[in-house]
Amino acid sequence: MLLSGLVKAGWPVDHLIATARRPERAAELRERYGCRVLSNAEAAVAADVIAIAVKPQDAGVLMAELGPHIPADKLVVSLCAGLPTTFFTKFLVAGTPVVRVMTNTPALVDEAMTAISAGAHATAEHLGVAEELFKPLGRTIRVPENQQDAVTALSGSGPAYFFYLVEAMTDAGILLGLPRQVAHDLIVQTAIGSAIMLRDSGEHPVKLREAVTSPAGTTISAIRELENHGVRAALLGALEAARDRAREIAAQNG
Numbered sequence: 041m042l043l044s045g046l047v048k049a050g051w052p053v054d055h056l057i058a059t060a061r062r063p064e065r066a067a068e069l070r071e072r073y074g075c076r077v078l079s080n081a082e083a084a085v086a087a088d089v090i091a092i093a094v095k096p097q098d099a100g101v102l103m104a105e106l107g108p109h110i111p112a113d114k115l116v117v118s119l120c121a122g123l124p125t126t127f128f129t130k131f132l133v134a135g136t137p138v139v140r141v142m143t144n145t146p147a148l149v150d151e152a153m154t155a156i157s158a159g160a161h162a163t164a165e166h167l168g169v170a171e172e173l174f175k176p177l178g179r180t181i182r183v184p185e186n187q188q189d190a191v192t193a194l195s196g197s198g199p200a201y202f203f204y205l206v207e208a209m210t211d212a213g214i215l216l217g218l219p220r221q222v223a224h225d226l227i228v229q230t231a232i233g234s235a236i237m238l239r240d241s242g243e244h245p246v247k248l249r250e251a252v253t254s255p256a257g258t259t260i261s262a263i264r265e266l267e268n269h270g271v272r273a274a275l276l277g278a279l280e281a282a283r284d285r286a287r288e289i290a291a292q293n294g
């Protein structure tokens with residue numbers, strides 16, 4: 041996702057180096073993106089910024105291989121959900137700066153939300169470098185590292201919740217007798233329009249919802265059903281579960 045997002049956002053491919061475990065995967069990346077594909081050890085020396093974008097469960101094996109090859113003047117940027125920056129410092133030469141980021145899949149369409157935190161030895165300058173990396177992919181904000189598990193639950197996983205909602209509402213349209221494609225098109229454009237209003241109007245979401253909700257109208261009948269089914273409470277619980285899972289990943293890989 042990161043490589044694809046960076047290339048799509050216009051990062052020059054001669055500034056990008058990818059790594060892969062299997063030669064077939066290396067050839068595929070070279071073919072698809074036109075960037076250099078090196079071994080982990082070679083990339084650690086050749087790159088100024090080393091992005092760790094493997095599953096958190098694979099990060100220990102990767103860091104054990106890579107850590108000793110990374111000179112302390114490089115910047116390590118982790119995209120791994122749950123893993124604190126202290127996880128990485130264990131494998132690195134003392135003093136190597138680590139920045140933790142949580143981005144999301146809209147990076148693939150230059151609309152990512154990326155939260156950036158300084159870990160050990162990371163200065164404002166290192167945060168700036170990470171921002172330059174992720175800004176072409178969408179918006180960036182800085183957060184304290186202790187907020188990253190909450191960020192992961194909210195915006196890291198967030199696209200999945202919206203896709204889930206669209207999927208469920210499309211089913212509801214079918215229940216009401218609409219053809220699947222019509223239901224899909226109606227709800228996708230409604231999602232886009234609503235998202236742009238949220239971003240551009242400056243209005244609170246409550247105000248925007250109230251503007252749709254006529255007295256004794258149709259919307260309030262639907263809202264009553266959502267409240268009856270505890271949808272708000274379900275969302276609070278869902279995000280708490282995602283946050284807890286991020287903590288569990290850290291504990292399991294500590």
Ligand SMILES: NC(=O)C1=CN([C@@H]2O[C@H](COP(=O)(O)OP(=O)(O)OC[C@H]3O[C@@H](n4cnc5c(N)ncnc54)[C@H](O)[C@@H]3O)[C@@H](O)[C@H]2O)C=CC1
Pocket residue numbers: 041059060061080093094095096098101102119120121122142143144145196
């Ligand atoms: N998928 C998402 O929406 C988001 C994912 N993340 C984080 O990004 C990280 C990557 O997630 P995905 O892209 O979903 O995982 P993925 O499994 O699709 O991609 C990771 C890639 O790294 C490769 N890899 C694993 N170990 C390697 C090694 N030792 N050397 C070289 N390559 C190696 C794998 O073959 C795979 O191609 C995770 O830590 C995840 O928590 C963060 C934000 C959003």
Ligand SMILES: O=C(O)[C@@H]1CCC=N1
Pocket residue numbers: 121192196197
């Ligand atoms: O599900 C996951 O673990 C990753 C992290 C945030 C989004 N996807």
